[in-house]
Amino acid sequence: MNNATVNGQPRIVVSGAGKRYGALQVFQGVDFEVGERDVLTIIGPSGCGKTTLLRCIDGLIPLTEGGITMDGEPITAPREGVAMVFQHFGLFPWKTVFQNVAYGLKLAGASRAEIDEKVPGFINLVGLSGFEDYYPYQISGGMQQRCGVARALAVEPRVLLMDEPFGAVDAQTREILQFEMLRIWEARPTTMVFVTHAIDEAVLMGDRVMVLKGRPSSVHEVIEVDLPRPRDRSTLLHPRFAELREHVWSTLMKEAKEAEFKV
């Protein structure tokens, strides 16, 4: 159901992907597909290359082996219709919330009128109405990332890439933002690749959870998350949620424990 395709092909196809920095092979032999309304979460221990993989999907950095296609076209550079939300937020401190949200649209060549018409809606969608003229330093970390999400949504992307988006905010804010993100996704479903190191988040957000591990890392397991949508806080109480969480946890931790005691 969630693997609906465009013209008979998945939106993102990653085949035999590998990335190496000099002598360091970060990951290799990574294969997966993401469909049109599919949410894939990627989880793995620190340094497994999940963020690197996401940057390759965005076209920010090239792969050293294999290839990635989006709607059938190979990716060589960042493309239109793909937006990324960064762990570091990446807001420009000299721009107001409004200007930051408008940033992607402006670069895409939107007119002033178009920006004035569209941006308030996205600011409202992420719950930042009333803060349009604030500078990033004047708002909390959680609000800053809301702004980062609005900037990505404003270009109305077909693919949303989330790079540990809530990794830099406190635990409570993180939970709030997760449910906000689920609500936003329901309002405008897109293809989403969501990198995280939080197991709850991976299970809650994803239709599938892909576990990367090993050195160099590769796809260890892909876990189907058969939790009903729309998801919200009650999903956390679902018995299946606990099972899946446990499953991902044991898959991840076995390796982590070995690594910790190997030294």
Place this chain on the structure above:
Amino acid sequence: MSTQANAAADRAVMSRLWNAIPWSDVRVKLIAGLIILVAWQVGVAAFAPRFVAKPLGIAAAFPAVITDADFLAAVVSTLGAVLKGLLIAVVGGVIVGISMGRVKFFDRMLNFYVNGLYAMPMVAVLPLLAIWFGYESDARLATIVFAAFFSIAMNARDGARSVPPEYLEVCKAYRAKRRYIWFDITLYSSLPYLVAGLRLASGRALVGAVIAEFFVSLEGVGMYILAHARSFQHNEAVIGVLALAAFGLFVEGAMNWVMRRFLPWARRG
């Protein structure tokens, strides 16, 4: 109404004025200034020759000097040259500095020389500049530009180099054109550095202007000070010095205002 009542009213107004001044800042400054002036007046009157400038003498000479057409012409001439020179130095320094900061090749070419010329005292080149540009205002302008340019270029370079890589990543992800990155990201991100460079440069420019006037005998505040010092009109000479100090304070205040008004985000790192 009796004069006594008037005096009481005056006192009430004065004390209200005094109370309106915030303690921690202005009142303390006023008291310190007053102590310095009294010590100066008393010290000079007791120990120094008659021609040495004293606060009361300066105050007495003040109205005549600031309405003196020659003095005003001197101020306009010097400050005009400083502003013009700073403008040239800012435009040139920003272009050279940001190019150095963003293009490795330029940096390798120029960094050694920019640093070297920054370290070199411009007083040393003045005799050469005077001959190259003639004993006229061009030599002063050249000195000012020379004095100001390198500190601006160096700061612009540092600013451009310190653009956080995250910003550039965001630009790349949103497919920003190179021109856009230069003007919208690099320049903005460098602004706090540019203000710091300008602050440094304006001090050096003022020194350059005054020394050039001394050396080239050019109409201006420097020359005004020199002429009055030599003719033992020291109160007038000190007013010239104060005019330069006021300009320095004005620039400092203007920079602070610019930082608060236009770069409030810069204080938060």
